Amino acid sequence: MPRSLNSLADLTADLREFARERDWEKFHDPKSLVLALTGEVGELAELFQWLPAENVELEFRDPRRKQRAAEEISDVLTYLLRLADVLDIDVEAAVRDKLADSRIRFAVDDVSGVAPVKE
Amino acid sequence: MPRSLNSLADLTADLREFARERDWEKFHDPKSLVLALTGEVGELAELFQWLPAENVELEFRDPRRKQRAAEEISDVLTYLLRLADVLDIDVEAAVRDKLADSRIRFAVDDVSGVAPVKE
Amino acid sequence: MPRSLNSLADLTADLREFARERDWEKFHDPKSLVLALTGEVGELAELFQWLPAENVELEFRDPRRKQRAAEEISDVLTYLLRLADVLDIDVEAAVRDKLADSRIRFAVDDVSGVAPVKE
Amino acid sequence: MPRSLNSLADLTADLREFARERDWEKFHDPKSLVLALTGEVGELAELFQWLPAENVELEFRDPRRKQRAAEEISDVLTYLLRLADVLDIDVEAAVRDKLADSRIRFAVDDVSGVAPVKE
Numbered sequence: 001m002p003r004s005l006n007s008l009a010d011l012t013a014d015l016r017e018f019a020r021e022r023d024w025e026k027f028h029d030p031k032s033l034v035l036a037l038t039g040e041v042g043e044l045a046e047l048f049q050w051l052p053a054e055n056v057e058l059e060f061r062d063p064r065r066k067q068r069a070a071e072e073i074s075d076v077l078t079y080l081l082r083l084a085d086v087l088d089i090d091v092e093a094a095v096r097d098k099l100a101d102s103r104i105r106f107a108v109d110d111v112s113g114v115a116p117v118k119e
Numbered sequence: 120m121p122r123s124l125n126s127l128a129d130l131t132a133d134l135r136e137f138a139r140e141r142d143w144e145k146f147h148d149p150k151s152l153v154l155a156l157t158g159e160v161g162e163l164a165e166l167f168q169w170l171p172a173e174n175v176e177l178e179f180r181d182p183r184r185k186q187r188a189a190e191e192i193s194d195v196l197t198y199l200l201r202l203a204d205v206l207d208i209d210v211e212a213a214v215r216d217k218l219a220d221s222r223i224r225f226a227v228d229d230v231s232g233v234a235p236v237k238e
Numbered sequence: 239m240p241r242s243l244n245s246l247a248d249l250t251a252d253l254r255e256f257a258r259e260r261d262w263e264k265f266h267d268p269k270s271l272v273l274a275l276t277g278e279v280g281e282l283a284e285l286f287q288w289l290p291a292e293n294v295e296l297e298f299r300d301p302r303r304k305q306r307a308a309e310e311i312s313d314v315l316t317y318l319l320r321l322a323d324v325l326d327i328d329v330e331a332a333v334r335d336k337l338a339d340s341r342i343r344f345a346v347d348d349v350s351g352v353a354p355v356k357e
Numbered sequence: 358m359p360r361s362l363n364s365l366a367d368l369t370a371d372l373r374e375f376a377r378e379r380d381w382e383k384f385h386d387p388k389s390l391v392l393a394l395t396g397e398v399g400e401l402a403e404l405f406q407w408l409p410a411e412n413v414e415l416e417f418r419d420p421r422r423k424q425r426a427a428e429e430i431s432d433v434l435t436y437l438l439r440l441a442d443v444l445d446i447d448v449e450a451a452v453r454d455k456l457a458d459s460r461i462r463f464a465v466d467d468v469s470g471v472a473p474v475k476e
Contacts, residue, residue, distance in 0.1 A: 008125055022164060022225060023205045023232040027407045029270055030175040031167050032158075035406040037195075038276045041153075041160050042399010048150050049383045050353035053291035060206050070213035073203050076156075077214055080199070084192050086379040087179050094189035095196055099133060106141060113142040115288035146288045150388055154287040157395045165334010168273040169265045169472035172410035234407035245364055252456060260463060261470040268413045269405050272398075275433075279398050281393075286388050294387045298444050308451035311441050313393075315452055318437070322430050325417050332427035333434055337371060344379060351380040 008092045012081045019082065033083040040075040048070065127211045131200045138201065152202040159194040168190065246330045250319045257320065271321040278313040285310065365449045369438045376439065390440040397432040404429065 019025050047069055052058055060066050070103060084091045138144050166188055170178055179185050203210045225235060257263050285307055289297055298304050322329045344354060374384050404426055408416055417423050441448045463473060 021227050022230050026401035027234050029172055031172050032406050033166055034164050034215055035272060035402040038160060039406060041157060042396045044230050045153050045392040046396035048153055049396060054150060069206055070208045071217060074214040074217035075198055080195055084461050089189045095193040098190060098193035104371045108140050111141050115146050151287050154283040158280045158284035161277045164273040165277040168270050168277060225431060239466055245397055249445055259465050265472050267410060269410050272402050272405055273459050279395060283391050286391055291386060291388050307376050308446045309455060312452040312455035314437055326425045333431040336428060336431035341393060349379050353384050
């Protein structure tokens with residue numbers, strides 16, 4: 001019976017099961033997972049690197065390019081959720097907290113139209 | 120009325136709204152978002168870099184470390200979902216397809232206990 | 239007596255000495271160094287992320303921005319050379335070989351003005 | 358007449374010439390170069406990701422693995438030097454300054470055997 005992948009918790013569980021079935025959990029320590037995440041972010045970056053900035057969104061309407069981006073984004077998400085799982089982090093709660101925090105930290109009237117500067 | 124953040128689609132919508140309210144959508148072209156993603160992956164990597172590999176999971180039971188990891192994972196997820204959104208990619212569908220694909224590509228009997236090699 | 243830092247070999251030796259004096263070599267296994275490298279690339283990426291692509295070179299004529307970029311580039315180079323060193327790789331020879339290779343692989347007449355596509 | 362690649366300045370000049378001959382300088386704006394750098398760091402990370410941390414240095418005595426690492430390190434260095442070049446940054450001076458700075462900031466007696474914590 002296929003499960004819904006709608007929630008991050010369900011998806012996290014499916015990815016854990018996928019790893020467990022293949023006896024791959026032993027490879028999934030945090031440092032290795034961050035390296036794998038870095039690898040996938042690198043593949044994502046390569047899709048965009050030489051395109052003129054102003055053309056990118058248009059170029060990615062091409063179904064083949066879009067499909068490639070969708071795959072790389074999936075790979076990044078996969079390792080990110082595996083990392084959260086092995087660290088016993090509830091990503092849904094974390095991202096909800098972070099967003100609530102950002103709504104306070106970046107009040108609309110203070111930051112409208114101004115890029116946040118890294119501290 | 121607060122919305123659920125349970126699905127990736129809901130979270131994507133909330134992050135878009137957060138950017139729109141602040142007039143930050145103009146900064147969120149794909150190349151810029153991949154650079155921001157790279158920045159957050161870098162912050163995540165820094166949390167782990169000098170810890171002995173065998174101690175990491177134990178060290179991250181410390182609530183403060185765990186909280187830091189949760190925040191950085193949230194930041195990575197935020198830019199990843201913003202990127203998917205501006206490229207009009209349905210992340211839920213993409214990750215479901217990718218996982219179905221991987222179940223075929225990496226058959227349990229073929230890969231059990233063996234790390235996949237990048238092609 | 240200060241040494242020249244002109245060659246990559248000299249710089250590599252100085253960075254090794256710096257680590258050795260501080261008893262930091264024990265932290266410099268390859269996986270940790272790649273994570274540290276990722277961290278520094280992330281800090282570099284953050285300097286550019288929200289700037290309009292067409293303004294970046296102009297913005298970085300500002301001495302303070304330029305100084306920040308110089309520091310982050312130095313940090314990336316530092317970990318890259320440390321990694322090469324612990325793997326016993328001669329970076330000068332490697333980059334010379336790679337460039338000779340690229341001169342053949344990307345013949346001027348074939349690729350003029352066309353961005354190379356990742357295979 | 359082949360030039361020495363011994364200094365970073367010579368290597369920087371050779372890489373600029375390589376790009377100019379192919380009319381590739383137009384692709385080498387800073388944001389694109391950082392994305393290309395990210396791509397190469399990702400390829401480097403993939404070489405190490407699933408190896409047990411304690412075995413990496415031994416595994417990389419294998420000439421084929423070592424050669425792969427040498428190539429990826431060269432690619433990272435290439436884009437790093439291209440980036441410094443387009444930003445008009447003297448990498449040799451920058452890294453010399455940074456190292457002098459670090460010698461003061463991390464006094465041997467203060468940090469011996471203790472990994473620096475990111476601030």
